[in-house]
Amino acid sequence: MAFDIEDYLSVKKALVDRELEALLADGSKSPARLLESMRYSVLAGGKRLRPILALAAGEAVGADPEKVMPAACAIEMIHTYSLIHDDLPSMDDDALRRGVPTNHRVFGESTAILAGDALLTDAFGMLVAEGIRRGVSERVICEIVSDIAESAGSRGMIEGQAIDLALTGTKGVTLPEVERMHALKTGAMIRVSVTSGARIGGADEYQIQKLASYADAAGLAFQITDDILDIEGEGNLGKERGNDERRGKSTYPGLAGIDESKRIASELTRKAVGMLEGFDHRAGALRQIALYLGSRNH
Numbered sequence: 702m703a704f705d706i707e708d709y710l711s712v713k714k715a716l717v718d719r720e721l722e723a724l725l726a727d728g729s730k731s732p733a734r735l736l737e738s739m740r741y742s743v744l745a746g747g748k749r750l751r752p753i754l755a756l757a758a759g760e761a762v763g764a765d766p767e768k769v770m771p772a773a774c775a776i777e778m779i780h781t782y783s784l785i786h787d788d789l790p791s792m793d794d795d796a797l798r799r800g801v802p803t804n805h806r807v808f809g810e811s812t813a814i815l816a817g818d819a820l821l822t823d824a825f826g827m828l829v830a831e832g833i834r835r836g837v838s839e840r841v842i843c844e845i846v847s848d849i850a851e852s853a854g855s856r857g858m859i860e861g862q863a864i865d866l867a868l869t870g871t872k873g874v875t876l877p878e879v880e881r882m883h884a885l886k887t888g889a890m891i892r893v894s895v896t897s898g899a900r901i902g903g904a905d906e907y908q909i910q911k912l913a914s915y916a917d918a919a920g921l922a923f924q925i926t927d928d929i930l931d932i933e934g935e936g937n938l939g940k941e942r943g944n945d946e947r948r949g950k951s952t953y954p955g956l957a958g959i960d961e962s963k964r965i966a967s968e969l970t971r972k973a974v975g976m977l978e979g980f981d982h983r984a985g986a987l988r989q990i991a992l993y994l995g996s997r998n999h
Contacts (some may be wrong), residue, residue, distance in 0.1 A: 716756075716770075717774065724831075726816070738815075738865070742785050742798070742804045743777070744782065745799040747781075751776045752776060754987075755773040758896070758897075759989060760987075761912070768832070768837050770835075772828055773897075773898070774824075774982060776824075779821055782824075787806055788805065799831050832845075845901070848896060857885055865886055873912060874951040876956050876957060884921065888917055895915065895987075896912060896913055915976035918970070918973035927967040929963065930960065933959065974988050
């Protein structure tokens, strides 16, 4: 039977959504308005790409998906925090995210900042508590916590955001500079999603490195495709189209053109799939996800 990537993504997204709903239940001790703000952004939808990649990487090495789920959800909570903060007036000042008004437009800037702070912090506590409860070894949890902290922090996603702000409106930006920005701002959390799932499944260091290279290539293809869709995508992107150009953002299409950007994304997709040579049929989902990410039209 042919692999149905749309069905796979839909099923996994539903599992992640259900888990996030339970983790952010109303029984939390957080103040009501703060929790409402956190839930608003986390449960607003989204592709759930990062947690799905964690689950798929776990599958590739035989992990129990129940053991992968805490790391998958922690990464999604951290990703959502980053979106809340990126949308703030002091950053990108976006009005829409995931098809709904951005957090600060609904709850105010102060509550939005606190909601992001809470999601980032709570993610690590949940990962440790739920990971141990579900039988993930303390050594593996420590490795994953260290990996995620580096990927989300000043040497990863945050550095990427700082570079993005510095390059905005700047003349003479080069493709290598944009690639580095994407590798940090978007790629670091995609990479740690894949390696976290693999670590929980007991992958050896050779497998971890191959999967990390897969994630690097697939993640950059994903971001380049996103940049293209911002210009010529079909359907509802869940955010305002054309924002990159209006703000003077440095993007692959802006520097290399649409056709060359599509060629690069296609080449990166082939590279990502090639990194999975040596893995068996259980890596089928990862292969199909890479192909899907590099060929989206919405």
